[in-house]
Amino acid sequence: MGNIIKKLSIGLVVGGALVGITRALEFPFVFQMMFFGFSIFGAAVFMLLDAPSVRTMSGAKSVIAIVVFYIVLCTVFVSGASMWPQFDPEEEKEKIAKLLAPKRAATEQGKAEELIARTKALDEQVKALEVRLKALGGDQQVAKAMPLGGAPPVVAKAATGDFMKLGEEQWQLHECYNCHKLKGEGGKKRGPELDNIGSYLTADEIKQKIFYPKSFMAEGFEKEWEKGKMPDKFKDVMEDSDAMALATWLSTFKNTSVNTPKPIKKQ
């Protein structure tokens, strides 16, 4: 018992000191608690080191001991894993659906699915028309207002806005923010900050960089360029129009107050 009290006291004192120091250093609360937890865990380890020997078991007693031990292990491992912050798959599902949509459409199955979906949509439109025609007594206006399978009229301004939106969406879908900082968000110095990229490169040049990462090298990122850190997969996984939308969107960033490294033409 003396052993436990002594080690626990030391654990509490060290833990308290760690909390005090980390608080003074402005660590978030969760980190303060983590360091406190380490200290108490350390005390438990040292308690175990000086714990008295366990008596040898045999027969049914040892079988029960093993089973109980496995149950404890399973509980600790599962609950331990569940205590870490959990990634919400719903966020990714939407992204994946968008990313795979063009690929799916290109497959035989995708074509068949698209055909079925379009047929279903047409069926529903026909049914709706029939209902309205019956109600109106056969008015031709309805057919005028709802052309079969017709696309809504395209407005140039709206299309430009959609194109920019598509570009921004590509930024999110391909998780460019993991390496590049933009608007003060993302990037862990793995790649250059891009807030002023529009002052250096045109949309076409940015697209070239996305598809052929070796075509330009950002000043100060010689090592990364040499190692080919920017993946060269985008020409294979992105649609041409999506890449163009992303490049066009990026080319609008001309914030000269941000130190975006100058790109040097390489190929």
Added chain:
Amino acid sequence: MKMWQHSLVAACALLVLFGGVAYGQVSDMPSVEFPYTGNRTAVWIVAQLHTLFGALVLGAPIFIVISEWLGYRKQDLRYDRLAKEVTKVTVILFSMTALTGGLFIFVLLAAYPQFTTWFINQFYLVFTVVYPLLFISGAIVLYMYFYMWDAWKGEKKGRHIALGVLLNLIGMILMFVIDGPTSFMNTPPKTEGVSPQDFLVVATLWDKIANQTWMPLNLHRIDGNVAFGGFVTGMIAAYMYMGAKNQEERAYYDWMGFAGNLIAVGATLFQPFTGLLLAYEMCDYDFSFCPYMMADQLSMFFEMQGAMIGLMFLGMNYYVWLSLKRIEGVEKVRMTILAPITMVVFPFVMMVVMNYYWIPDPMSLAFLLPLVLVPLLGRFIPFTVSARTVIKIGFLMVLVGDAIWLTPHGFAATGAKMAAEVELPEAWNFLGTMPAKLSAMFTLVFVTVVNYALYNRAIKQGTILWGKIDFTSQFVLIFLAFASIWTMGLMGAVRSLVRKYFHTYNLIPDFTAESFTPTLSYSAWWITGISVVFFTVVSFAVIVALRPSDSKGHVPEGSPIPARAK
């Protein structure tokens, strides 16, 4: 089980395997929907079970032959008995490997018929000729090895050991062959300026097998399988120790646990580095793997990995601590004061070094190599400390190493969701970086090496009282086996999940609704469940293989003897 029964099981399994491959050639099959688990998890369960059994039947023979050879060289019958007992368990589990392998192909075909057909066609020669031939050869040699044990003893022992070496050679080639398709799914061959689809058309079978992560995966698995074999041997020893009827049996199984653990620890020390090499090659193949693993959807999987490895290193060192307690004369064992001093400064020096000279920069070696000189320099320093003090300081540094490893950049599931209130302060960001994690890794390895070196010195200077070990140590052995299997499952899941929404990265997309990253909690449930199933089967095999014969005429080996007398 008799030989014919083993052969029957293996033959059925091979039939399933061949049948699966043949069935895979039928085009346009609709996929089956597995209830409750879903298709991906169904494949996950059988694939992981197959990998676990496979790892054991490939890893255990390495361990077995080393043990048999040691027994022959030292003329110590305990090694021979250990080797034979582990072989008995391996023979039973070999059938399980074949059965789960066949089941794996069938579940894969049922769940993902189009992809599986495409995949089999990519490696047709491997799946229909090379792999089955190696598997059959492995089965024949394993059974020969087991059933010739008593016939080839004495002067013919060398012949038997050679057969064991042949078994390992086949096993090794088998693993290298199947690692080709496995690693291909992560890193299919590519070349600059050509799309993966176009390159695949001209790629040879060798190009597909020898892809960028093939050799790192081979190395990681060889190392992992040896460690795994050792830990499972330790677990078998723990079971038998707990069921031992007399002191002589306890002495033998105490020794068996010690031997299994020693081999396992030796192999485990290399695990972080071969794992790092694999991750390095993956990131080199496509850098987007790196943030996905370390800073995004899978980052918390690596936190859990850190926790598991930390616990395992604590377990390995705790076993040494408990083992020391049963050595008479251990109180006289002392070590140079340089050892604990180096242990204390080590993580902090390494953290600075790794920030400037990233591995494999040769300059980082310049700081590591002087460590080799510590024992030599220690001879010129008159100050020494007791074994207990060194180990206690070692424990403190293992805890510090664990704390460094576990300190995340922030408590958020993805880097994109990182808010200031859960993120490390800017000035302390280095604690969450790879150099810090590497320093933790080196610290854990270094401390464990020192502790085992000390243990080695203690058994040379003192007398081991076999069978007198603290009973807690048997739970430590079981814990180490379970934790290593659990960690294997976790990292296997990570290796598969880095493919994101592809069956084969950038080549074959997974259009199903299950192609997302599951939560760590969900994964942990399944990993635990699979580990429990595996343990239940292995425990059953141990009972079947070893219980009835435990008292049948073997020479008593376990009486307490001075270690130096060996």
